[in-house]
Every structure is written in C-alpha cells, then in structure tokens.
Amino acid sequence: MSSVSEGRFRTSSVPLITRGALRTTLPTDDGVLIEAVYEPCTADADAGGEAGDAGTAIVVAHGFTGSADRPAVRRAAEVFSQRAAVVTFSFRGHGRSGGRSTVGDREVLDLAAAVAWARSLGHRRIVTAGFSMGGSVVLRHGALYTAPGAEGEAEGRTEAHGEAHADAVVSVSSPARWYYRGTAPMRRLHWMVTRPTGRVVGRYGFRTRIDRNDWDPVPLSPAEAAGLIAPAPLLIVHGDQDPYFPLDHPRMLADAAGGAAGLWLEHGMGHAENAADETLLTRIADWAMDPVTP
Template sequence: MCSGPEADFARSCVSSITSSGQRATLLTADGVRIEAARTPRTPPPAGPAGAPADDLVIVLAHGFTGALERPALRRAAAAFAQRAAVITFSFRGHGCSGGRSTVGDREVEDLAAAVRWARSLGHRRVATVGFSMGGSVVLRHAALYGQGEREGRTGAHADIVVSISAPARWYYRGTASMRRLHWVVTRPTGRLVSRLGLRTRIHDRDWDPVPLSPTDAVPLIAPTPLLVVHGDRDPYFPLDHPRMLMAAADPATTELWIEPGFGHAENAAGPELLGRIGEWVAARG
C-alpha cells in the first residue's frame, strides 16, 4: 500500500523481485512514474502438449479507479497467467503511480512504458488487454504505436489487442452510470470524492486536443488481431458501442463477442470468460 501526498506516491513504491514475480517503477515518455509488476506463467497441468510459448506476455490495462493491487485485476492476472506471463500496472493517478489521471488520454504513454518493459524482459510477442477506460487505451495505443514504429517508437507496439467493455465515442452520457462518472471527473467536488473515496487523482484540465476516438482508432489497428468483448448487461455502455467499433474495424482481423449476462469490465469478468479470452490470445501468440 502507498500513502502520503501525491508527490510521494511513486517514491513509496519499491522495485523488487519476489518469489511470485517482479515489480518495477517505470518512467513514461512524458516523465510520469508508473508502478508495474510481472507475474510468471503458471505451469500448465499435466496433459496434452500445447502450452503457450514462453515469449508471449499479456499486458493488462485496468479500468478507471482500478489499480495493480485491486482484487479484480489480480484475479484477471491469475487467470491469464495460466496461458502466458502477465504484466499489470497502475495508470497515472491510480495506486502507487505518480501523476493524475487524464481519463484515457495520456494513459497511452503508461501502456507504452509497460509494453517496452515487457520487451526488455525478453518477451517477443505482446498482447494488450484493456478493460473499460483501459479498453479505449489499448485501442488508441495499437493505432498510434503500430503506425509509430516508423517514427522511432520501436518496441512499444502490441502484437495482439483485446478491448473489453470499452466506449466507442467520447463524452457519452446516455446512462446513469456515465452521468455519475462525468460528475466525478468534471466537478471539483467530484474530483475530491474520487481522491478520498476512490483513491484516484484526476487532472483538473480538459482534453486539449481531444484524443483520437476509439471508433477512429480501430481502422488503424489492422493487420494486428483485435478482439472486442462486451456484455449485454453493461450499465455504462450499451451495445451500440461495441457494434460501432466492429463496424469501423477490419472484419478480416477483428472479432466481436457479445457476452450474455456480462456486466462491465474486470469487476464483472468471471473465470470462464477470462479463460476464453486467454485461449484466444494464446492461439495468436
């Protein structure tokens, strides 16, 4: 756990190697310190051959107000570790990471830092899996850094992308859950509630410029394999969001799963769904 003023958040995180994995503090391209951890792949049970290759790693991007140590993300990491090594991290403004949340804008740099770290550890194939806000981040990251390899951003690209419970467009207020979220993000009182009650520190400035929308990002991801997952009980984003993403994506390299009974993001993702997503990733890794 980390505590103290915002300036002490990153300094109070300790880089170490433990029996259960490896922890590190990463520095983003724009100078924010990000806490991260690597969980090794769990040895598969005795049975037929076909274990995933050791060079595959899954980088998990949590939803808004999540963090590396939150139980839902740890549960997802444990499920995916049955298929590959897993890297988790806390976005800026969350957990022990420094900075303040920009609610999906500059967080692309946090994911890029985690992907670079994964490759520095020897993983040749990187799958990015994002939930909700993290789902929009993995889409924009794949679009920007896939093209950006030609611009000198070597090592930050994803080879496989999974977006779970993500919005298709910005500023959506069509559900009660999203209206509450907009109050938290845009009002001083809401940001205070977020900092004290949700342990999430939010930047007080509007986006300038407005980042590339998820729908505009998905056509730029091909030929990278992309899986879009959404629940028919999602209280934040109704089904027009995943359908908009699928309509904009390359159908040759993109799959859409509409999951009956599934709610929203990592908090609602059960073992069976996480297992199927892990299998999909491993088959392409």
C-alpha cells in the same frame, strides 16, 4: 472511460506478489512514474521452464478507479498467467503511480511503458488486454504504436514507438466514442471528472487523482482507433448487461474495424474486469495465445 465504482469486488486468492514476480517503477515518455508488476507464466514454472523467455506476455490495462492491486485485476492476472507471462500496472493517478488521471488520454504512454518493459524482459510477442478505460487505451495504443516497418501507420507514430507496440489487442467493455452520457453511471462519472467537488470525491472516495484540465487536443476516439489496428488481431468483448455502455458501442467498434475484429457479446455480463469471470478470462487468454480472425 470506466465506471465511477466497479462495485463489490469478488474475492481473490492471488498473493500480492507471487513467486518469481517483479515489482518496479517505470518512467513514461512524459516523465510520470508508474508502478508495474511482472509475473511469469505459471505453466512454464510447472514445466520447469524459466520466466522471461521469448514467449508471449499479456499486459493488463485496468479500468478507471482500478489499480494493479485491485482484486479483479489480480484475478485476471492469475487466469492469464496460466497461459502466458503477465504485466499489470497502475495508470497515472491510480494506485502507487504518480501523476493525475487524464481518463484515457495520456494513459496511452503508461501502457507503452509497460509493453516496452515486457519486451525488455525477453518476450517477443505482446498482447494488450484492457478493460473499460483501459479498453479504450489499448485501442488507441494499438493504432498509434505499430511494429517497425509496418504499412499504414497511424499519424503520430515515431521510431521510438518500435519496442512499445502490441502484437494483438483485446478490448473489454470499452466505449466507442468520447463524452458519452447516455446512462446514469456515465453521467455520474462525468460529474466526478469535470467538477471540483467530483474530483475530491475521486481522490478520497476512490483513491484516484484526476487532472483538472480538459483534453487539448481531443484524442483519437476508440472507434477511429479500431479502424487502424489491422493487421494486428483485435478482439472486442462486451456484456449485454453493461450498465455504462450499451451494445451500440461494441458494434460501432467492430464496424469501424471493417470486419477485421472478433466480436464477443457476452450474455449476462456487466461491466469491465469486475464482471469478467474465470471462464471468460480463460477464453480471452486462449484467444491471446492463438487469435482467431473473423
């Protein structure tokens, strides 16, 4: 889950669609249509290369109430595109995508569609980078969608998942467990998600359409998922000033990974993509290109 409001967004100089970018609509496995944007690596362009080569693509999963066009997501895409091609998309119920938000449950299908699209464009290596709600989604996706022939596959994987798997995972500002209400911002989020009046506020105040149904069944928790991602590299990033999820959340995720995950606790950082500055985003992009295991 993410924040009810990510606060004032830093301005971004990134055009809505950069040269060589593609915007499309992707169908998910359950029939929801989501908007997605592909941007080629700017380093390739500067060197005279062609977009859509067989290199790395980073797929960015935004936080709750975000979208592919929010300034913080555009900023992340700009920084990441200096190292790799980038796919951004809007989760169901957000932006121009269809459906309603299930706040981290069926969103894994949206991410899978975006990853499969990146592979269809010729990228053989995919790194998923998620923030807050998106951070929990990339963890579950990494556990449920494994490479064809991989050992220790998570329960629920089918052969159809083969082209939708991630080769490395970055989770920023993710919760470790569901239904957390230990901070005031999270209590406000739960009010918005679970109450009719709250969902009206979500729709008209935050442009987020929220499903009224409870989870059934309750999805795999982020901590459980973190323990199933190896051998794919995993990086967990969290701010020590996060007002939504205190530091026991990233530590629980790292412990669940059994020492197979990198853990960055960022001094002075707040929550999710809006708190990730260019320096941190560049470090994440560098890790994505060359993961360093603990």
